[in-house]
Amino acid sequence: MVKGIDWKNLGFGYTKTDYRYVSNFKDGKWNGGELIQDDLVHISECACVLQYAQTCFEGLKAYRTKENKIVCFRPDLNAERMMASAARLEMPQFPKERFLDAVKQVVKANIDWVPPYGSGASLYIRPFMFGSDAIMGVKPATEYQFRIIVSPVGPYFKGGMKPIVLRIPDFDRAAPLGTGHVKAGLNYAMSLHAIVDAHKQGFNENLYLDSGTRTKIEETGGANIIFVTKDNTVVTPKSNTILPSITRRSLMYVAEHYLGLKVEEREVYLEELSDFKECALCGTAAVLSPVGKINDHGKEILIPSGMEKTGEITQKLYNTLTGIQKGNIEAPKGWIFPIS
Ligand SMILES: *Cc1c(COP(=O)(O)O)cnc(C)c1O
Numbered sequence: 001m002v003k004g005i006d007w008k009n010l011g012f013g014y015t016k017t018d019y020r021y022v023s024n025f026k027d028g029k030w031n032g033g034e035l036i037q038d039d040l041v042h043i044s045e046c047a048c049v050l051q052y053a054q055t056c057f058e059g060l061k062a063y064r065t066k067e068n069k070i071v072c073f074r075p076d077l078n079a080e081r082m083m084a085s086a087a088r089l090e091m092p093q094f095p096k097e098r099f100l101d102a103v104k105q106v107v108k109a110n111i112d113w114v115p116p117y118g119s120g121a122s123l124y125i126r127p128f129m130f131g132s133d134a135i136m137g138v139k140p141a142t143e144y145q146f147r148i149i150v151s152p153v154g155p156y157f158k159g160g161m162k163p164i165v166l167r168i169p170d171f172d173r174a175a176p177l178g179t180g181h182v183k184a185g186l187n188y189a190m191s192l193h194a195i196v197d198a199h200k201q202g203f204n205e206n207l208y209l210d211s212g213t214r215t216k217i218e219e220t221g222g223a224n225i226i227f228v229t230k231d232n233t234v235v236t237p238k239s240n241t242i243l244p245s246i247t248r249r250s251l252m253y254v255a256e257h258y259l260g261l262k263v264e265e266r267e268v269y270l271e272e273l274s275d276f277k278e279c280a281l282c283g284t285a286a287v288l289s290p291v292g293k294i295n296d297h298g299k300e301i302l303i304p305s306g307m308e309k310t311g312e313i314t315q316k317l318y319n320t321l322t323g324i325q326k327g328n329i330e331a332p333k334g335w336i337f338p339i340s
Helices: 048-052 075-088 096-109 185-189 192-200 246-257 270-275 312-325
Strands: 020-026 034-036 055-057 060-064 070-073 122-131 144-153 164-167 224-228 233-237 262-266 278-283 287-296 299-302 336-338
Touching (some): 055 185, 075 122, 096 122, 224 246, 233 246, 246 262, 246 278, 278 312, 287 312
Parallel strands (some): 164 287, 233 262
Antiparallel strands (some): 020 034, 060 122, 122 144, 224 233
16 A cells, blocks of 8 residues: 555655664674664764764665556666775675665565655665764774665656756865765765855855866766757766766766767866756756756856756656656666566
């Protein structure tokens, strides 16, 4: 029985569900892991995560298909990315096969919370890991918890995609040899001031530059970016301080192999922005969010697709990728992970 929720009006907030998956790391190994109902975490007040922010996370979704099957989209890439994040933060890696099994278990246990096909809503899955034992001197924890919580979330854009406005902020997101390429909580902690400030000034998101030269486009606080040139090439910035978005990697594949477009992953300069005809953010939450304007310190760069509609290529990419995710368009091998 699907829960009686008003799916169409569900927002993007957290709704507590029945079960969460927990595995603890102690004495050099992960324990077996289990599904539990307690939504509180019990750790030392001196836990490494609380003192030194030793934590990383992932985000993916489960959907119901037309045939009422439940599937996830490329969770193997989330598992691999989380292993990379853990390694960079001196945390133990949670093995890929166990990650996939844990996703399956926790979605199945909360199956009634997976929104119906066609509602636009989905079940957001949030795996995360943190250093859980008391640490005073600066060093990695010796005990960790890996946990997966899930929450039904509504459609990102109610009533269709709406173009958003970005600004170039006077803040940086990632240092050249820092942690921008891993999904660490600390990257988000330091972006909070910038996003609150952007909202105060009337912008939707911050479009960060490379902090080394401040001449090249990187990404926003929580989404990668793609551009479409006037001759329909899909371009995305190349940089080793960008978080490798699974949505972006999938969109570039779809652009090339499903839509027959040219694709380029290369350095993109701030100066070039006015040459593009479409621009969109990409990530699990919205898949694609069209960008209508970019504000660079008062100078407005108007994207030709404008503030009223989604660009043609952006819309095609969106329709194709969401069609693949929901099982209506044949997926490349291995992209769809069946849950039930
Ligand atoms: C999670 C995240 C993304 C989007 O990645 P997806 O795998 O597509 O959801 C983009 N940028 C940052 C900084 C992120 O943390």
